[in-house]
Amino acid sequence: MLVFIGLGLYDEKDISVKGLEQLLAADEIYAEFYTSRLMGSSHEKLESFFGRQIRLLSREDVEGDPIWLEEAREKVVAFLVGGDPMVSTTHLDLRLRALDMGIETKVIHSSSIVTAASGLTGLQNYRFGRSATIPFPYVSRGRRIVSQTPYTVLKENLQRNLHTMLFLDIQNERFMTVNEGASLLMEMQDESGEKLLLGRLGIGIARAGSEDSVVKADLLSRLALYDFGGPLHILIVPASLHFMEAKALVALAGAPPETLKGDE
Amino acid sequence: MLVFIGLGLYDEKDISVKGLEQLLAADEIYAEFYTSRLMGSSHEKLESFFGRQIRLLSREDVEGDPIWLEEAREKVVAFLVGGDPMVSTTHLDLRLRALDMGIETKVIHSSSIVTAASGLTGLQNYRFGRSATIPFPYVSRGRRIVSQTPYTVLKENLQRNLHTMLFLDIQNERFMTVNEGASLLMEMQDESGEKLLLGRLGIGIARAGSEDSVVKADLLSRLALYDFGGPLHILIVPASLHFMEAKALVALAGAPPETLKGDE
Numbered sequence: 001m002l003v004f005i006g007l008g009l010y011d012e013k014d015i016s017v018k019g020l021e022q023l024l025a026a027d028e029i030y031a032e033f034y035t036s037r038l039m040g041s042s043h044e045k046l047e048s049f050f051g052r053q054i055r056l057l058s059r060e061d062v063e064g065d066p067i068w069l070e071e072a073r074e075k076v077v078a079f080l081v082g083g084d085p086m087v088s089t090t091h092l093d094l095r096l097r098a099l100d101m102g103i104e105t106k107v108i109h110s111s112s113i114v115t116a117a118s119g120l121t122g123l124q125n126y127r128f129g130r131s132a133t134i135p136f137p138y139v140s141r142g143r144r145i146v147s148q149t150p151y152t153v154l155k156e157n158l159q160r161n162l163h164t165m166l167f168l169d170i171q172n173e174r175f176m177t178v179n180e181g182a183s184l185l186m187e188m189q190d191e192s193g194e195k196l197l198l199g200r201l202g203i204g205i206a207r208a209g210s211e212d213s214v215v216k217a218d219l220l221s222r223l224a225l226y227d228f229g230g231p232l233h234i235l236i237v238p239a240s241l242h243f244m245e246a247k248a249l250v251a252l253a254g255a256p257p258e259t260l261k262g263d264e
Numbered sequence: 265m266l267v268f269i270g271l272g273l274y275d276e277k278d279i280s281v282k283g284l285e286q287l288l289a290a291d292e293i294y295a296e297f298y299t300s301r302l303m304g305s306s307h308e309k310l311e312s313f314f315g316r317q318i319r320l321l322s323r324e325d326v327e328g329d330p331i332w333l334e335e336a337r338e339k340v341v342a343f344l345v346g347g348d349p350m351v352s353t354t355h356l357d358l359r360l361r362a363l364d365m366g367i368e369t370k371v372i373h374s375s376s377i378v379t380a381a382s383g384l385t386g387l388q389n390y391r392f393g394r395s396a397t398i399p400f401p402y403v404s405r406g407r408r409i410v411s412q413t414p415y416t417v418l419k420e421n422l423q424r425n426l427h428t429m430l431f432l433d434i435q436n437e438r439f440m441t442v443n444e445g446a447s448l449l450m451e452m453q454d455e456s457g458e459k460l461l462l463g464r465l466g467i468g469i470a471r472a473g474s475e476d477s478v479v480k481a482d483l484l485s486r487l488a489l490y491d492f493g494g495p496l497h498i499l500i501v502p503a504s505l506h507f508m509e510a511k512a513l514v515a516l517a518g519a520p521p522e523t524l525k526g527d528e
Contacts, residue, residue, distance in 0.1 A: 119350030
């Protein structure tokens with residue numbers, strides 16, 4: 001049996017009691033942290049808190065030919081991931097391969113940035129449209145390439161009056177900040193020749209689920225300079241705000257008072 | 265201090281370790297279960313599992329003039345809710361009133377049907393559009409009224425090729441089933457004179473987060489007859505499926521094999 005266990009948002013204590021029980025009952029424990037980081041913990045902290053050996057899997061271990069998966073034929077194997085399992089296609093693919101091998105699977109859910117973001121900002125969950133990831137720019141044939149995809153998704157959502165959650169790229173040990181994300185959005189706007197983001201609000205969230213999480217709403221142009229502290233960051237661009245959402249952003253995220261004079 | 269603690273999806277063991285610690289450290293513990301039910305537990309089970317007295321709050325207690333909130337000025341008051349807190353406007357409103365009173369607040373996140381639904385079906389989370397609730401029909405001036413709102417939301421999402429999560433109404437102790445939800449969608453289609461749902465797949469989920477959860481995908485017209493067992497149910501109507509999603513629905517939800525011959 002292969003048991004996918006979500007570790008939740010931030011550190012080793014975000015696992016559910018159910019998840020903890022299943023983890024302690026497992027014969028072998030594996031974890032992968034390349035699809036989602038548990039910023040408030042580490043491999044050592046997890047092993048010490050759970051009192052069990054946890055074997056870390058690389059992308060190749062998970063997506064290649066997972067020999068460790070063979071163990072799940074005879075034993076109960078726990079597979080730990082950050083957030084809620086299955087939000088990543090990688091986990092789904094692994095689950096389907098396990099089922100193909102005749103291995104029973106189980107999923108223990110946990111907290112996820114997807115719902116926490118609405119809780120932390122006061123934005124209503126049902127008003128979020130499709131989300132996107134802002135990737136780091138890269139250089140191709142001597143030219144700087146900034147993907148326009150996040151901007152296109154944002155534009156489509158705004159046309160339908162929906163909020164947009166923008167995940168920020170992680171490359172090796174480099175974590176994109178809200179500041180970089182906001183600046184890149186401005187650069188995408190320049191490329192488009194539009195004025196979509198003029199005077200528009202953005203909300204940065206840092207270290208969701210931790211005791212020192214930061215939530216700050218301001219004009220996107222000003223967010224580029226705000227100090228959010230360490231990773232992980234995410235960026236939200238809200239559509240027009242319901243009155244209660246505007247009130248929440250002022251109270252919870254220090255949005256400028258004029259936010260209350262919204263268009264709804 | 266007022267600490268919102270999410271109890272997660274299904275029973276008393278879906279709370280996080282962090283949430284449990286905060287609950288045990290609180291001076292007073294309150295809970296409300298009218299915005300979201302913890303189907304696998306009860307007031308008694310929760311009190312016995314946590315070893316603490318939990319005072320149940322009615323809608324009036326929470327939304328009216330909450331005298332119990334005054335206690336949070338001097339003491340640490342835990343406020344328990346099903347799922348992840350703040351998905352409901354009710355909790356946000358309470359949090360804002362507490363802040364207005366000068367009371368510090370904190371949110372401990374937990375698992376939510378919003379992300380669990382994608383985990384259980386294999387549908388990618390970012391492909392969900394706006395969600396809606398299918399309300400029970402009612403009779404006005406001798407005429408049966410079926411709200412068209414869920415149908416309108418579904419139609420808009422399908423036009424943008426996005427999946428739709430449909431929450432099913434709860435009235436007192438009556439829980440709408442997937443069967444009723446699917447039938448009501450058909451009735452809304454009749455009213456519209458369109459053929460939007462012809463040959464379209466639906467996915468019913470029952471008791472998410474429990475050991476005996478059921479996930480079944482079939483034509484919406486056939487779902488009306490499938491036995492999902494006890495509550496809580498939710499209904500998903502997917503847009504066109506990516507290949508991996510189709511594969512997942514066949515493997516995880518027994519979707520008809522022709523699902524694999526999708527349009528993407």
